[in-house]
Amino acid sequence: MAPPATSYPLIPGKHLLLVFILTPVLSQHLPAEHLSTLVEENYTLWCGFSAHDLTFSEDESENVTLFVSGEPEEEITLMFSHDGDNILQEIPNITVGTDGGYVGENITVSLVGIRVGHTVLLVDATPGNMTDVSQAFVRVSVNHNDDLDYFSDVVGWVYFTAWSVSFYPQIYINWRRKSVIGLHFDFLSLNIVGFFMYSLFNVCLYWAPVIQRQYFLRHPFGVNPVQLNDVIFSLHAFFACSIQVLQCCIYERGDQRISKTAKGILSGIAMASILMVILGSTQVVLWLDFLYFVSYVKLFITLIKYIPQAYYNYRRKSTSGWSIGNILLDFTGGMLSVAQMFIIAYNYNDWGSIFGDPTKFGLGLFSVIFDVFFMIQHYVLYRGTEGYERNLNSPQPTHSSSLTESVSSVDYGAVGSIH
Incomplete structure (x- = not known):
């Protein structure tokens, strides 16, 4: 026996079309829990999505927000990638930093499913040693219905x-x-x-x-x-x-x-x-x-x-x-x-x-x-042999050794008709 499986771990690879919409909105300050990470790892930029799991039907869309915070010393290019073939539409790279903008802002990404399946959207950065992208991923699930x-x-x-x-x-x-x-x-x-x-x-x-x-x-x-x-x-x-x-x-x-x-x-x-x-x-x-x-x-x-x-x-x-x-x-x-x-x-x-x-x-x-x-x-x-009495003339079992022979075949049986 096993308990009911949750849908996500069993969900397969997804096929999606991602239409990327850059919509700078309210200023986003660096989350406090990531400040120490930037200091300890010498990162100058932190990126992370507002949600790590999205599920929707094909031909529907879902938005997710990418937070970009920090004080980069130079322009940094963010590149979007995904696993699988023909799952996601190519998303154009974006540049953040002193000249590229978007630092301290929210970037809205619209995901549109075109085929059912499962994929993981990732963000990579260049130069890679300056940006913490450990939280910049989304597991996307697209279903039929x-x-x-x-x-x-x-x-x-x-x-x-x-x-x-x-x-x-x-x-x-x-x-x-x-x-x-x-x-x-x-x-x-x-x-x-x-x-x-x-x-x-x-x-x-x-x-x-x-x-x-x-x-x-x-x-x-x-x-x-x-x-x-x-x-x-x-x-x-x-x-x-x-x-x-x-x-x-x-x-x-x-x-x-x-x-x-x-x-x-x-x-x-x-x-x-x-x-x-x-x-x-x-x-x-x-x-x-x-x-x-x-x-x-x-x-x-x-x-x-x-x-x-x-x-x-x-x-x-x-x-x-x-x-x-x-x-x-x-x-x-x-x-x-x-x-x-x-x-x-x-x-x-x-x-x-x-x-x-x-x-x-x-x-x-x-x-x-x-x-x-x-x-x-x-x-x-054994439909007609549900209940039977102990055979008193049968020899008593001595010592069980086998997994299938730990009880004598004839010595004991259940008396009664409750099953």
């Missing part, structure tokens, strides 16, 4: 809700039955560790200034990939998994236990995490790289966590005790998540976000495939 953006947002919040609610059918079943038999402990242990890692990544990147500084040093024109809804979702998911772990401690669980394989995997994750913390503390690696490691752990867990439960259902020939409501909600969220990817890809002509880098799309599709497999188990393969 604003209504598709609104629809994408609605889809995002629907699957956010579906995924958030999906934890509770299993919690409810455990409470009604006063038993967790049927819920594989390997799945639960991997799930809670995965969401702990996901929460750690989101919380640190959203709230920790040192992590944010490292991120923007590495991605100067990027946007923070973590939004508030990501933080809320991951923390809530970890909380819901914690409730299920508590239920495993207080309700009937038979001889279920975490397998040696799962313990080995979790131990490996713990040792690798401790090593990365040590490396981060000694400044061998950045804390940002530690968070990337944490995110890779979450992706790895997502790839393997369903296997124990699927095999457990197969060995028991039953899905009793395993909530089908959880699967239906997860399937709904997964399908809507994939649908949102296609909506955004179409609206911003960003098919490369799906097919060029298939990681996120592949993980979402992987989860949906497992959901379909669980539904086939529940509604087709």
Whole structure:
């Protein structure tokens, strides 16, 4: 599972026509926060746009203001550039300084979209060692239709809700039955560790200034990939998994236990995490790289966590005790998540976000495939074997070693008809 993606990080390259209008207006004094930068770096001029993100539809226009402040000792030429082919109309250079004017004034730039996509408008200066242009960039997004953006947002919040609610059918079943038999402990242990890692990544990147500084040093024109809804979702998911772990401690669980394989995997994750913390503390690696490691752990867990439960259902020939409501909600969220990817890809002509880098799309599709497999188990393969009693004549399990064999196939089953 993953929370709804914000539109911008998924937005593709944009194709724009920029019509440059120089309109000197009110005098603009140098922002105080940039004064020290000019002094420390020996800059004599500072340039920056009033906004770093603009989104609008093709054949529409949007204005952005370029602030120019300082006391240049000579004329400085500002040159506008952008990435991509045929995305922006060439913008004429402008000269600022003692003879060129515009210092202490606002320059209005009108952006007109002619093709959907995404680009970054940059400003370079000549001579380059006299002008601070670190804030002179705009990420521009041009879409087919604003209504598709609104629809994408609605889809995002629907699957956010579906995924958030999906934890509770299993919690409810455990409470009604006063038993967790049927819920594989390997799945639960991997799930809670995965969401702990996901929460750690989101919380640190959203709230920790040192992590944010490292991120923007590495991605100067990027946007923070973590939004508030990501933080809320991951923390809530970890909380819901914690409730299920508590239920495993207080309700009937038979001889279920975490397998040696799962313990080995979790131990490996713990040792690798401790090593990365040590490396981060000694400044061998950045804390940002530690968070990337944490995110890779979450992706790895997502790839393997369903296997124990699927095999457990197969060995028991039953899905009793395993909530089908959880699967239906997860399937709904997964399908809507994939649908949102296609909506955004179409609206911003960003098919490369799906097919060029298939990681996120592949993980979402992987989860949906497992959901379909669980539904086939529940509604087709084991439809008539939802509940069964413990076979008292069956031999007791000795010690589990495999990720898929931590519970005997015949010793325990869920009694009752609540699913």
